[in-house]
Amino acid sequence: MTTTTATRHPARPGSAGICRGCWDQMHMPIPIGGPLSLPLRAFGITRSKMNPDICTICERSFQYVKKQRQITSGATILFADIRNYTGLSERLGAIELSHIVSLFQDRSAGAIWANDGIVNKQMGDGLMAIFNFPIKRGDHAAAAITAALEIQRACAEALGEIDVGEPLGVGVGIHTGDVQIGEFSSFHSDFTAIGGVVNQAARLESQAAPGEIVISAEAARQAPELVAESEARMLSLKGIGQPVEARILRAG
Numbered sequence: 001m002t003t004t005t006a007t008r009h010p011a012r013p014g015s016a017g018i019c020r021g022c023w024d025q026m027h028m029p030i031p032i033g034g035p036l037s038l039p040l041r042a043f044g045i046t047r048s049k050m051n052p053d054i055c056t057i058c059e060r061s062f063q064y065v066k067k068q069r070q071i072t073s074g075a076t077i078l079f080a081d082i083r084n085y086t087g088l089s090e091r092l093g094a095i096e097l098s099h100i101v102s103l104f105q106d107r108s109a110g111a112i113w114a115n116d117g118i119v120n121k122q123m124g125d126g127l128m129a130i131f132n133f134p135i136k137r138g139d140h141a142a143a144a145i146t147a148a149l150e151i152q153r154a155c156a157e158a159l160g161e162i163d164v165g166e167p168l169g170v171g172v173g174i175h176t177g178d179v180q181i182g183e184f185s186s187f188h189s190d191f192t193a194i195g196g197v198v199n200q201a202a203r204l205e206s207q208a209a210p211g212e213i214v215i216s217a218e219a220a221r222q223a224p225e226l227v228a229e230s231e232a233r234m235l236s237l238k239g240i241g242q243p244v245e246a247r248i249l250r251a252g
Contacts, residue, residue: 013113014052020116021054021134025065032054047226050118051135056107059136062183062191065134070182075133076144076219077179077198078080079205080108080151080172081126082140092164103158104170111150115143120192130193133181141176141222145249148172148213149226152251156211169210175201176219203237204246214251220247 019030031037032047032055040046048059063069082088082104101124108127109119116135121128129147132140152170159168175196177197184194204214214235220227230247237244 013110014047016053019053019055019058020049021048021058023063024136025058025134029060030057048118050120051061051116053113053116054134056092059190062181066182068182070180071172072178073133073181074140074177075139075179075181075193075197076131076140076174076176077193077201078112078129078131078144078148078174079126079169080129080148080174081123081204081205083169083171083210085125086167088164088168096164100159100162100164100168103162104155107154107158108151108170111147111154114150115138115147117143117147126205128198130179130181133193139223141174141219142226144174144176144214145215145219145223145226148174148215149249149251151214156251167210171205171208171210172213173201173203173205173208173215174213174219175204175216176222199239200237200244203239204235204244207235207237207246211250213251215247215249217245217247 007246008157017033019032022028022030046056048054048056050059057063066107092138105116112119112129116137117129117131119127120130131137131144137143150196151172155170162168175197179193179197180195181193183191206215215227227247233248234243
C-alpha cells in the first residue's frame with residue numbers, strides 16, 4: 001500500500017521542536033524541544049525512546065491519539081538481529097556480550113531514526129522497527145531499506161573491531177503492507193504492530209546471513225532504485241505454503 005505523504009528528512013534525529021507523530025496523526029503541535037516543552041515535562045510528556053522526534057503521547061496514548069484501540073495502516077516492518085548470538089552468549093562473559101548488544105542497538109536505532117522509523121521493540125540481540133507510523137513517509141519501504149543499509153554499514157564498522165574468534169554480523173528482514181497497529185494488551189499501553197506482514201518480515205530476517213538484507217518482493221517493488229543490484233532468491237518460510245520471492249542486498 002503506497003501513501004501520498006511527501007517525503008521529509010529531518011536535519012538529525014532529535015532535532016524536531018514539535019512531536020512529528022502528533023502532528024502527522026492529529027495536526028497537533030506538541031512541543032518536545034525548547035522552553036515551551038518545559039511545562040509538559042512535569043506531566044511526563046517527553047521525547048520517546050522509540051524515536052526522539054516523537055513524544056510519549058504517541059508512545060503511550062495510542063487510543064487517545066487515534067480515538068480507537070486499533071487501526072489498519074500501510075507500513076513497512078524491519079527486523080534485525082545479531083547472527084549466531086546464542087553461540088556467542090555461551091562463550092562470552094556478560095560484560096563483553098552487553099557491549100556487543102549495546103553497539104548493535106545504538107547503531108541500529110540511529111539508522112532507523114535518521115529515516116523516520118521507530119524502534120518499536122528491542123529484544124536483546126534483536127529489534128523490530130516500524131516505518132510510516134506515527135511519522136508518515138510516502139516512501140516508507142525505501143526509508144526502511146535505506147535504514148537497513150545504514151545498519152549494516154554502521155554495525156560492520158563497530159562490530160568488526162571486536163575479536164571474538166569469529167566475524168560478527170547482522171541479519172535484516174523487510175516486508176511492507178497493511179498491518180494492525182494498536183494497544184493489544186490490557187496491562188501494557190505502548191502500541192505495536194501485528195499481522196501477517198509483521199510475521200513475514202520476521203521470517204525473512206531469520207533467513208538473512210550475516211551482512212544480508214532480505215527484502216520482500218512487495219517492498220522491493222516500492223523502491224526499485226535501491227534494489228537494482230540485488231540478488232533474487234526464492235525462500236521457503238515457516239508457516240507459508242509456497243516459496244516466497246525475495247531480494248538480497250548487502251551494504252557496499
